Amino acid sequence: MSSHTRRSLAALTSAAALAAGLLGAVAPGAQAATVTPGQIxxxxxxxxxxxxxxxxxxxxxxxxxxxxxxxxxxxxxxxxxxxxxxxxxxxxxxxxxxxxxxxxxxxxxxxxxxxxxxxxxxxxxxxxxxxxxxxxxxxxxxxxxxxxxxxxxxxxxxxxxxxxxxxxxxxxxxxxxxxxxxxxxxxxxxxxxxxxxxxxxxxxxxxxxxxxxxxxxxxxxxxxxxxxxxxxxxxxxxxxxxxxxxxxxxxxxxxxxxxxxxxxxxxxxxxxxxxxxxxxxxxxxxxxxxxxxxxxxxxxxxQPLRRNTLARVYGTGSIGIDGAASRWTFDKTGGTHEPGLIAARSAVLVNKGNATYSAPALALAAEKQGPVLLTSGGRLDNTAAAELKRSLPRGSSVYLNGGTRVLANNVANQVRALGYKPVRLDGTDLSGLSVRVAKQITSAPSWIFVADGNEYHDPIAASAAAGALGYRGKGVVLLTNGKNVSASIRNYLNALNPNTTGLVTVGYNATKAIENVTLNKVWNFWSIGGRTHEDVAANLARFWWSSPNWATVQDTWSWQSAIAGGAVTATYGPVLWSSRATLSAPTAYYLSQRAASIMGVQAFGPNASYPSANRTGIGSAIAASSAWTTTLWAAGGALPTTSATARSAQLSPLTAAPAKPSAPSASSASGAARPTAALAVVPGEHLPAPDSHSAR
Missing domain, CATH: 2.120.10.30 (TolB, C-terminal domain)
Structure with missing residues (x-):
C-alpha cells in the first residue's frame, strides 16, 4: 500500500454547493461587531x-x-x-x-x-x-x-x-x-x-x-x-x-x-x-x-480592526471539564432554549482514567450529537449523572465506550436506573473497540482515519477530523497497535469498497501499519506526518479543514479536557495541541496563516493550562495583534451574560446528508460535496489523488 502526503489538501465545498446557497450564513455577532479604523x-x-x-x-x-x-x-x-x-x-x-x-x-x-x-x-x-x-x-x-x-x-x-x-x-x-x-x-x-x-x-x-x-x-x-x-x-x-x-x-x-x-x-x-x-x-x-x-x-x-475571541472553558465547583464542555454546547433538557446552544440527542461515557480507550468516543459523540462525559470505571460518578439529567431527555441512548473491564456493568445499571438506554460498545482490544465504534457510527464510512492507539494525541486529532463530518457524517477512526494492524481492522477494511472510501493515516506509526498490512483489495491513502504531536495535528488541520472560522487549542497534558472539548467542537474546526508555558510553534504558525478566516479559538481545561503567555500567543496569531483578541472566561461552561455569544455550537446541526466521495485516482480526486452551517468547516471536493499502488 502506498501513501501520498500533501501540505494543503482539503476544501470546504464545490462551486455548485456554494451556488446552491449553502454558505450564505455567517457567524452570529460578526455582522454587528464593532470595527475600528486602522492603517491604510x-x-x-x-x-x-x-x-x-x-x-x-x-x-x-x-x-x-x-x-x-x-x-x-x-x-x-x-x-x-x-x-x-x-x-x-x-x-x-x-x-x-x-x-x-x-x-x-x-x-x-x-x-x-x-x-x-x-x-x-x-x-x-x-x-x-x-x-x-x-x-x-x-x-x-x-x-x-x-x-x-x-x-x-x-x-x-x-x-x-x-x-x-x-x-x-x-x-x-x-x-x-x-x-x-x-x-x-x-x-x-x-x-x-x-x-x-x-x-x-x-x-x-x-x-x-x-x-x-x-x-x-x-x-x-x-x-x-x-x-x-x-x-x-x-x-x-x-x-x-x-x-x-x-x-x-x-x-x-x-x-x-x-x-x-x-x-x-x-x-x-x-x-x-x-x-x-x-x-x-x-x-x-x-x-x-x-x-x-x-x-x-x-x-x-x-484596515478594519475587529476583536476576535479566545473562549476559555473550564470546570468550577462540582462541574468538571466534561460538564463544562457540555454546558458550553447543549441546552438544559426541558428548559428554556438558550440562544447559541443545541439539544443533546445522546451522550458517551468514557473511563476518566483510560486515555487511549477514550479517543474513539470523540468521533462518536460528534456524530450522535452529545457530550463525552467522564466517570469512574466501577460506578457512574455523580458529576456525570448530574450532567446526563441536565442535558439529555429520558429514554435517550447513552453509549458506554469499552467493555466491562473499562466500564463495569454497574455503570450500565446506574445509567438504566436514570431512565436512559445504555448501549455498550466493546472489542477484544483497543483496535476492536475502534472498529465497534466505527460500525456504530455508520456501516458505510466515507472517510477513515487511522492512528496509533498506544498514546492519545494523534488519535484525538484524528477523531476530531472524523467527527468534522457532522451529525449526519460518515467519518470514523481506527486505532492500530503501534505499527501493527489487528485482524479486526483488516476484516473491517476488507469489507469496504476502497473506491468510495477515503483513507487517511495520522502519524508515523499508523502510516507504517497501513503500508505493511495485507488486504484483499487495492487501497490508496493519504498520509499525515510530523516531527511532534503538535506538527501532526497542524498538518492534519491543513489537510482536512479549509479556511475554518474556529479552532480548538488543547494542552498536550490534559487528555480529559481534549476529549470533552473536542467532542463538542469537532464539527466546527480542528483540534490543535500546545505546550502550557507558551503557544507551541506549529500551532501558532497554523493559526497565524489562517487568521483571515479564524475568528475564534476555544480552549478547554484548567486555567493553569493556558497562562498569560499562551493566551497572548493565541491572540497574536488569530488577530491583527493580541490587543484585538478578547478572552471570554466560561467557568463551568457558562458564558458571562455581558459577553457577546461565542459558543462552539453557535449553529444548528447540519440539515442535509452528504454525498459520497468519488474514488481518488491519478487524474481526479474529490471528496463529499458537503453543505455546512455558518461555522461548521468540513471537507468537500478538490482532494488530490494519493499515489496509486497495490496493497502488499
Whole structure:
C-alpha cells in the first residue's frame, strides 16, 4: 500500500454547493461587531504594498507581499492583506509568517490579471475578477479558485469587475458590456443564499461596502470628472459627495463609516499631466485632506480592526471539564432554549482514567450529537449523572465506550436506573473497540482515519477530523497497535469498497501499519506526518479543514479536557495541541496563516493550562495583534451574560446528508460535496489523488 502526503489538501465545498446557497450564513455577532479604523494599505508601484497611518504619517513597506502586489485588501479582522496581479498572495503586514500564494484559478474563460481581490464570508474566501469573470477560492489556498457564477449568470458578453463583500455575505460588483468591457451596466449584487443577481444602481463603478454593510460608496462620471457617490446597500438613497474638478477613483471606507479614502487625480487618470495623490474625505464636513504626496501610493484600502475571541472553558465547583464542555454546547433538557446552544440527542461515557480507550468516543459523540462525559470505571460518578439529567431527555441512548473491564456493568445499571438506554460498545482490544465504534457510527464510512492507539494525541486529532463530518457524517477512526494492524481492522477494511472510501493515516506509526498490512483489495491513502504531536495535528488541520472560522487549542497534558472539548467542537474546526508555558510553534504558525478566516479559538481545561503567555500567543496569531483578541472566561461552561455569544455550537446541526466521495485516482480526486452551517468547516471536493499502488 502506498501513501501520498500533501501540505494543503482539503476544501470546504464545490462551486455548485456554494451556488446552491449553502454558505450564505455567517457567524452570529460578526455582522454587528464593532470595527475600528486602522492603517491604510496602498499600492506603491515598484516598491510593492505599503501602509500608512490615517493622518499620513508612518509610511512603510509591507515586507512579506511581493512587489507585484496590486489592489490590496484586508481580512475582516485586519489580520491579513491580500494583493496581487498575476497571482494573489495573502500575508501579515508584520511579516511574522510566510505569505500564502493562492493557486492559479481553474475553469476560467481566459488568462488575465487577477484584480480587486476581496475577502468574503468572514474571511473564508477571496473573491476577485479575472478576464471579466468573478472567481472565488479559500483564503488559505487549500484549493484552486474557480468561477463563482454560472455561464447563464455571467455570459461571455459581460464583464464583472470590482467585487466587494458585505459582512452578511452579499457581493456587489460592477458589470460592463461591449468590446473591451468599457461600457458600464451599473452595479449588481449577488446573494449566496438565493443565488439571485440584481442590478441595484443603473450607473456606477468601483463599489465598496461599508464595514457594517449598510452603505456603498461608488464612482460615477459627472460631466468630465469621476465623482464619489454613496448609497444604501440596496441601491437606494444615492448621494453625490464630491464635486471638485478632479477624478476621484478607488474609494475605500473608513471602517467607522465617517470617511472615505480615495485616489485624487488633478487631470484625468492616466494622462501624462496627472498628479495623483491619496486623499481622505470627511463625509460630515465635506472637506478632504491629503494623505500622501504626489505619486506616493494608490488603491487605498482601510484596515478594519475587529476583536476576535479566545473562549476559555473550564470546570468550577462540582462541574468538571466534561460538564463544562457540555454546558458550553447543549441546552438544559426541558428548559428554556438558550440562544447559541443545541439539544443533546445522546451522550458517551468514557473511563476518566483510560486515555487511549477514550479517543474513539470523540468521533462518536460528534456524530450522535452529545457530550463525552467522564466517570469512574466501577460506578457512574455523580458529576456525570448530574450532567446526563441536565442535558439529555429520558429514554435517550447513552453509549458506554469499552467493555466491562473499562466500564463495569454497574455503570450500565446506574445509567438504566436514570431512565436512559445504555448501549455498550466493546472489542477484544483497543483496535476492536475502534472498529465497534466505527460500525456504530455508520456501516458505510466515507472517510477513515487511522492512528496509533498506544498514546492519545494523534488519535484525538484524528477523531476530531472524523467527527468534522457532522451529525449526519460518515467519518470514523481506527486505532492500530503501534505499527501493527489487528485482524479486526483488516476484516473491517476488507469489507469496504476502497473506491468510495477515503483513507487517511495520522502519524508515523499508523502510516507504517497501513503500508505493511495485507488486504484483499487495492487501497490508496493519504498520509499525515510530523516531527511532534503538535506538527501532526497542524498538518492534519491543513489537510482536512479549509479556511475554518474556529479552532480548538488543547494542552498536550490534559487528555480529559481534549476529549470533552473536542467532542463538542469537532464539527466546527480542528483540534490543535500546545505546550502550557507558551503557544507551541506549529500551532501558532497554523493559526497565524489562517487568521483571515479564524475568528475564534476555544480552549478547554484548567486555567493553569493556558497562562498569560499562551493566551497572548493565541491572540497574536488569530488577530491583527493580541490587543484585538478578547478572552471570554466560561467557568463551568457558562458564558458571562455581558459577553457577546461565542459558543462552539453557535449553529444548528447540519440539515442535509452528504454525498459520497468519488474514488481518488491519478487524474481526479474529490471528496463529499458537503453543505455546512455558518461555522461548521468540513471537507468537500478538490482532494488530490494519493499515489496509486497495490496493497502488499
Amino acid at each position: 494599505a496602498l499600492y506603491g508601484g515598484s516598491t510593492g504594498i505599503a501602509t500608512v497611518n490615517s493622518n499620513g504619517t508612518g509610511l512603510r513597506s509591507v515586507p512579506n507581499i511581493p512587489n507585484y502586489g496590486y489592489t490590496p485588501n484586508w481580512a475582516p479582522d485586519g489580520s491579513r492583506l491580500v494583493a496581487g496581479w498575476s497571482q494573489l498572495v495573502t500575508g501579515r503586514v508584520s511579516g511574522s509568517t510566510a505569505p500564502i500564494t493562492l493557486p492559479w484559478a481553474t475553469g476560467v474563460r481566459s488568462s488575465a490579471a487577477y484584480e480587486d481581490p476581496t475577502f468574503w464570508l468572514d474571511g473564508r474566501y477571496v473573491v476577485f475578477s479575472t478576464g471579466g469573470q468573478l472567481v472565488y477560492g479559500p483564503s488559505d489556498g487549500s484549493w484552486a479558485p474557480e468561477p463563482l457564477l454560472t455561464d447563464a449568470q455571467e455570459p461571455s458578453t459581460v464583464c464583472d469587475v470590482h467585487p466587494t463583500a458585505s459582512p452578511a455575505g452579499t457581493l456587489a460588483f460592477e458589470r460592463r458590456d461591449t468590446y473591451g468591457c468599457y461600457e458600464s451596466l451599473g452595479i449588481w449584487t449577488y446573494n449566496p443564499d438565493t443565488r439571485a443577481l440584481k442590478r441595484i444602481i443603473t450607473s456606477g463603478s468601483s463599489p465598496v461596502f461599508s464595514a457594517d454593510g449598510t452603505q456603498l460608496v461608488f464612482t460615477r462620471l459627472v460631466g468630465e470628472w469621476t465623482q464619489l457617490f454613496t448609497a444604501d446597500a440596496n441601491g437606494a438613497n444615492v448621494k453625490q459627495v464630491t464635486t471638485d474638478e478632479s477624478d476621484h477613483t478607488a474609494p475605500s471606507w473608513d471602517p467607522a463609516g465617517g470617511r472615505i479614502a480615495y485616489e485624487a487625480h488633478s487631470s484625468h487618470a492616466g494622462w501624462s499631466s496627472d498628479v495623483q495623490t491619496v486623499r481622505v474625505l470627511d463625509l460630515a464636513s465635506g472637506t478632504s485632506t491629503q494623505l500622501t504626496g504626489a505619486g506616493k501610493g494608490a488603491k487605498p484600502a482601510w
